[in-house]
Amino acid sequence: MPASYAYLGPEGTFTEVALRTLPEAATRELIPYVSVQSALDAVRAGEAEAAFVPIENSVEGGITTTLDELVAGAPLTIYREVLLSITFALLVRPGTKLSDIKTVSAHPAAQPQVRNWLRNNLPDAAWESAASNADAARLVQEGRYDAAFAGEFAAARYGLEALETGIHDAENAQTRFVLVGRPARPAAPTGADKTSVVLWQRDDHPGGLRDLLGEFATRGINLMLLQSRPTGEGIGNYCFCIDAEGHISDRRVAEALMGLKRICLQVRFLGSYPRADADVADVRPLFPGTSDDEFVSAADWVARCQDGRF
Numbered sequence: 001m002p003a004s005y006a007y008l009g010p011e012g013t014f015t016e017v018a019l020r021t022l023p024e025a026a027t028r029e030l031i032p033y034v035s036v037q038s039a040l041d042a043v044r045a046g047e048a049e050a051a052f053v054p055i056e057n058s059v060e061g062g063i064t065t066t067l068d069e070l071v072a073g074a075p076l077t078i079y080r081e082v083l084l085s086i087t088f089a090l091l092v093r094p095g096t097k098l099s100d101i102k103t104v105s106a107h108p109a110a111q112p113q114v115r116n117w118l119r120n121n122l123p124d125a126a127w128e129s130a131a132s133n134a135d136a137a138r139l140v141q142e143g144r145y146d147a148a149f150a151g152e153f154a155a156a157r158y159g160l161e162a163l164e165t166g167i168h169d170a171e172n173a174q175t176r177f178v179l180v181g182r183p184a185r186p187a188a189p190t191g192a193d194k195t196s197v198v199l200w201q202r203d204d205h206p207g208g209l210r211d212l213l214g215e216f217a218t219r220g221i222n223l224m225l226l227q228s229r230p231t232g233e234g235i236g237n238y239c240f241c242i243d244a245e246g247h248i249s250d251r252r253v254a255e256a257l258m259g260l261k262r263i264c265l266q267v268r269f270l271g272s273y274p275r276a277d278a279d280v281a282d283v284r285p286l287f288p289g290t291s292d293d294e295f296v297s298a299a300d301w302v303a304r305c306q307d308g309r310f
């Protein structure tokens with residue numbers, strides 16, 4: 001298997017910075033791709049062992065390109081996640097003044113994080129979306145746009161200077177990134193894990209979403225993400241991307257997935273992997289009656305009843 005990780009490039013993205021925080025990245029060749037799709041396709045084609053892409057940010061929610069690829073593309077599995085705090089720098093060609101800036105560019109997910117700053121400082125600048133924040137910096141270097149919102153670290157790479165740093169409308173804005181590979185056995189549970197799935201309802205009925213959520217609730221499983229995505233089959237047709245606390249090898253999670261498999265049209269397992277916030281998170285105490293031991297003894301009890309040994 002090629003020892004390389006594909007990532008959303010070009011060089012100098014927040015994605016690259018987040019990827020380099022993973023110890024395993026030090027032993028891999030890191031290859032930038034022009035889009036989330038092309039990085040994921042490199043994995044599907046066997047050109048890269050895994051791909052590292054943004055999936056969610058705390059201001060705007062899901063990064064829809066990534067979610068839609070994981071929902072509808074050839075199956076892939078999430079193995080790791082990384083959380084990165086994000087503030088932007090306004091990068092310009094040397095000598096550019098604020099009053100010279102007519103066009104600004106960045107990844108679409110950056111816009112909600114700098115909207116107020118733009119309103120207050122560059123209310124007339126036209127927004128131009130780029131494939132990534134570093135790509136916006138590259139386009140500024142080429143003279144296509146006047147300024148880019150990107151990491152301050154991207155300035156040197158693209159011969160730009162930071163006219164302003166520390167730009168963030170929301171304090172503590174974080175972006176979550178995932179390492180995605182071809183489907184294989186999940187890593188062993190760590191005690192602070194997360195399981196990601198996509199659910200498609202069998203039919204439209206009152207309380208349908210509550211029925212899906214109930215499979216988690218009755219087993220004491222907390223949810224960390226619930227994002228609906230259109231199925232593409234008409235207005236009102238959605239599937240649900242869910243991150244739940246726990247690992248598929250935890251009995252309560254496995255039983256919840258079995259319940260969902262029985263009642264959903266389709267369930268796509270996206271992986272069980274260690275939580276990036278495990279150090280700081282108060283790992284929630286288990287809801288009474290939901291430990292592996294309690295599932296095992298309940299199953300034993302049913303078996304004994306079936307046997308007439310109760």
Ligand SMILES: O=C(O)C(=O)Cc1ccccc1
Binds near residue numbers: 012054086109131132
């Ligand atoms: O990694 C980047 O630089 C990206 O373009 C993705 C992104 C977008 C917005 C915030 C963090 C990462």
